[in-house]
Amino acid sequence: MSTSSVPTGRGRLAGPLPFPDAARRQLADAQLRVNLRRATHTIRDKRARVVAELPDWEQLRLAGSAIKADVLARLPELLVQFEDAATRAGATVHWARDATEACDVVTRLVRQTGADEVVKVKSMATQEIELNEALERAGIHATETDLAELIVQLADDEPSHILVPAIHYNRHQIREIFAGRMGDAPAGLTDDPRALAEAARLHLRRKFLSSTVAISGANFAVADTGTLVVVESEGNGRMCLTLPQTLISVVGVEKLVPTFGDLEVFLQLLPRSSTGERMNPYTSMWTGVTPGDGPQNVHIVLVDNGRSAVLADEVGRQALHCIRCSACLNVCPVYERVGGHAYESVYPGPIGAILSPQLTGVTASPSASTLPWASSLCGACYDVCPVRINIPEVLVHLRQSVVDAHRDRPSPERTAMQALSWVMGDRRRYARALRAARRGSAPLAAALRRRTVRRLPPPLSGWTAYRDAPLPVGESFRDWWRRTR
C-alpha cells in the first residue's frame, strides 16, 4: 500500500461467513440464547431505570452528539493539539496507520523494557488490532485483568460483547473454565459468584505485583490537556495504570474530546448507558508522567485502522461518535438471539453492523457485505444510543453502498427490484400485476381450500420456513373501489 492512500482497517473486524450463516450456527445453541436473554434484559432494565432519573437526558445526548461531531470536523487539528499536550507532559506519542503498525509499535516498546509478560486493562482497540496474538508471536505473554476478559482468555475464546465480553457464559460454565484452566484455582471452587470473583482476584493480584509493563486503551483522550481517561468497574484498571513502570495506551483517533470540561457530558452518559450505574466505581485519568508517582515510562499509540475512511463518508461517519457503551447491543433483538460471535468482529451488535464493515470496506469480506442487513430496522438501538447515532439510517446507507458496489454482478434480487420498480412506476402496469397475482394464486387457494400456504419456492421459501404465507384472493381494494364508487 502506498503511504498516501487512506489506511484500511485490519484485525479482528471481519470474517469468512455471511451473517445469516454465522447467525444460524449461533441460533442452534439453546443455552446461549438463555444466557443472553437473561443478561441483556437485566442490563437493559437497569439502564432504563437510571436514564429515567435524569430530566436532562435528551439534552445530554444532544450535547454528546454535538461534541463528537465537532471532534470529527476538526480531527487533524485536535490530534496535533493532543500530541503536543501529552508530549509536554512527558508522554511519548506514536502514530499507527493500521493494526499491523500499531502491533509493531507496541511490541517494540515492550521489547525495549526487556519484559516478557504484560498486564492488560480491558480495551476494545487492542482486541481490534489483535495485539495479544502479536505479542504472543514475539514471545510476550499478555494477561487480561478484566474479569470477563480473563474468562474469555482462559477459555481460549473470543469476546462476544463490548462491555461484558463473557456474556455468553453463565456461572456454571465459568466455574468449569476456572477449574480447568486457571493454574492456581482453589480446590473445591464453587459456582458462587463471590467465590469465582475471589479466585480471579487472587490469581490477578500476583500478576499486578510482578508485572513491570501495562497495556491499556482509553475511553477518552482530552485534546487540550493531553489527558487519557479509563472508566471501569473492578479496579483492575487502576492497578495496571498505577503499579507498573511502563504504561502503553492504544487509542483510536476518534476517542478525542476537545476539552477537559467535555468529560462532564460523557461521564454522565457512559456509565448510565453501559452498566446502568449512576457512576462507575473507578475513573482513572493521567496526563503524561508524574515524577515519582505511577508509571515513569508512558507511551500513547494513536491508531487509525480504517477510521479516516469512515470519516470520509458523510452519512456513515456518525459511527465514529460511538463511546462503546453497548446499550445498543443490550436492546437489539437480533443480538439477543445470536450473540456477539455471529458478527465475526470485535464490535458486535447494531454498532458493529455499521462500524466493522466501514472500517474494513463494505465489500472486503462476506461478513462486511452482509452485516448491514443484520437488522430488522426496528430502531431500538437509535433510541438508546447516548450519542444519537442513527444506526438504522447508516444501515440503509451501507446497504446501498453494497448494492452499488455489486451493480456489475448478476443478481436475481436486483432483477426483481428493478422489475417491481418498473411495474409499480405506472398505475396500469401495477393494476394488471395485481390482477395477475390474484389469478395466479386463485387455483392454489382453491386447491388448498384456504387462504394461506405452507410452502413456497425460493426466494419465498425463507418466508414459509417459519410462517404460513397469505394468498391474494378475491378483489383488490382498487377494484372494489372502482366497482362500488
Add this chain to the structure above:
Amino acid sequence: MRIALFITCVNDLLYPETGKAVVRILERLGHKVEFPDSQTCCGQMHANSGYRAEALPLVRGFVETFDRYDAVVAPSGSCVAMVRESYPRFVPAAAGVASRTYELSELLVDVLGVTDVGAAFPHVVTYHPTCHGLRVLRLGDKPLRLLRAVADLELVGLAGAEECCGFGGTFAMKNAGVSGAMLDDKCTAIEQTDADVIAAADNSCLAHIGGGLSRRGSPIRVMHYAEILGGAS
C-alpha cells in the same frame, strides 16, 4: 378538508378489508375520502434494501399523486414512516406532502380530534405496537386510545410489546433464522395473554405474526386495528 386514502400496495393486494374499514370509519365521521387511482407503492422495500435508484420513481409518483390533498391517510405505520421521514431526503419537494401524510390514528386523534369512532367489538384484544409506528412516528398510545373507546372490547397487555416481531421487510427472508426466533418469542408472548385477537397498525407485520401463529396451530386471529374500528356499534 380533502382527505386521500393511500392504501399501500400490500393492503391493496392482500388486505383490501383494511382499506374498506378506513373508508367506513372516515365516512361514518362525516368525511369524504378520495382514492386517487394513480397511486402504487411508497418504495420502502426498495429504499430499505439499498435500491435507491429503483425507489426514486415511486417516491416521485407518490408526490405527484398526493401533493394536491390536505391530508393523506394510510393504514400502515411503516409506509407513513417512509413517506414522512425518508421522502424529504430523496426529493426536497416532497417535504410538504410528507408532513401531511398520517397514519390512521394520527389523522383521527391529532387532526380530527376523535377517539370514539362509534365501533363495537365483543372480543379480548391485545395490541402489538409495530416498530416504525412506535419509534419513527412516535404514535405512542394513540391506537390504544382508539381501541379503548370501542364498545364491548377488552384490551389486555402484551409482555415485551415494544420488542420487534422480527418481520423487518426482506429481513424476514434474508435472515429467516433470526427473524423466526424473534417471531417465536412474540408468538409465545401473544399466546400468554387471554386475547383472541392480536391487533397492530401494519398488515405486513401481522402477516408475519399471523403466519407464525397459524404454523403453531394457535386459534388467535390477527387483525389490523382499523378493521376493529371499522365495525359498527
